[in-house]
Amino acid sequence: MSAAGTADEELVRTLFDEHAGPLYGYVLRLTGDSGKAEDVVQETLLRAWRHPDALADRPIRAWLFTVARNLVVDQHRARKARPQETGDEALTILPAEDELERAVESWAVAEALAALRQEHREVLMEVYYRGRSVKEASATLGIPPGTVKSRTYYALRALKLALEERGLAP
């Protein structure tokens, strides 16, 4: 394989590693269908790869979300144009343009959480998302209550950094 080919492959991998997660989450929430979401993510990243110049002057994440959103809208319109299918599924609720920014932000938050060390993410899941007290989390995770407290503290500190890295300052 040529050097250019390898560099190209690197670009595809980088695009995927850096953006596929949040993009997939976003699109899956729009379509509610994992197969369709995969197709849209693939097409979106493909366009990013083919048009590196389009990405030069703007935040790439917002660009990707916009492209993906438009692809979902197009699919949606195409389905609506075929009346025999309208009864088949609930109409997808599409976000307004101004919601895009919020979506970019919340998926960056999910990404920041996913980037935490396992033990930090785990303790936040227990204490925040599952609403457990320090004592309950201590039992579930099998660690002393003092450790639950210190991990929660350090997890929030680490999350602050991860958010700041993504331009989200608490």
Add this chain to the structure above:
Amino acid sequence: MTCEEVRISLGAHALGALDPEEALEIDHHLATCEVCGTELLELEGVASFLDKVSERDVELVASPPRQVLDRLLDDRVKRTRRGRLLLVAAASVVALALGGVAWTALDDGGPRQTAASAPERAASPAAPSAESYAARSSTSESSTGESSTSESSTSESSTGESSDTATEQPGTLADRSALPTPTGSQAPKKAVAGPEFRGENEEADYYATVMAWPDAAGTELAVQLHGVPTGTTCHLRVVGAGGRRDVTDSWVVGDAAYQKQNAFKTGTGLRLKDIVRFDVVNERTGKVLVRVKVPGK
């Protein structure tokens, strides 16, 4: 309570996870300690981001579907290769005799000798997106020269080999497996027998055999499938060491042209010794039908 003791509990406090007595103790301390109070505000600021997402969101972000990456990489390889094929087509206009003959021979005989594959290969240079690929390719003139040269030399060598094989071996996969070590008066240039690799998808009851032997351009391949439904369009993804990959042309399982032949012949630019596995991929869904590993890699 000292500031140090309080501080370590502030995370849990910000999330409301302390038991009431301890929370009260902390609040007492906070009433008089500005430093700890500031810290709590900061942690509450971080915690306020948590309600923007759900636990499931975090899972989704952490595990994007890997098959999308596979499909993207396959797609990239295909586009690059179609670009190269186009250049060969262009070159054959200039060097009409040489190029034209090579193409004909490639289509009618040799590794890709079945009727089903020929129209596809012939069609690809004329595909609707041809201009854009051509435009892409022409931007890098130096690589243009290189690829067309190497590609046409490939064609030549295949031509030489395939005319031997085409006349001698219209037969089955078993026949072809004997090809590299010919018997009798036929003495093709190939003298190295290729290994055979098998894989299965137990769940679906699909089986694949890939035969491989080195040639000047890389590796020549023959794929035989069992159990995969008729009409499935497949291609072979060839994965090399270090994650390098190539994608072959596609073929249709059980296409009439294959009934007799029963194996799809193709090739890859990767060298046999670098290949770690083959994936038979459903062209439409991008799903791997059968994975064929090269032992010892």
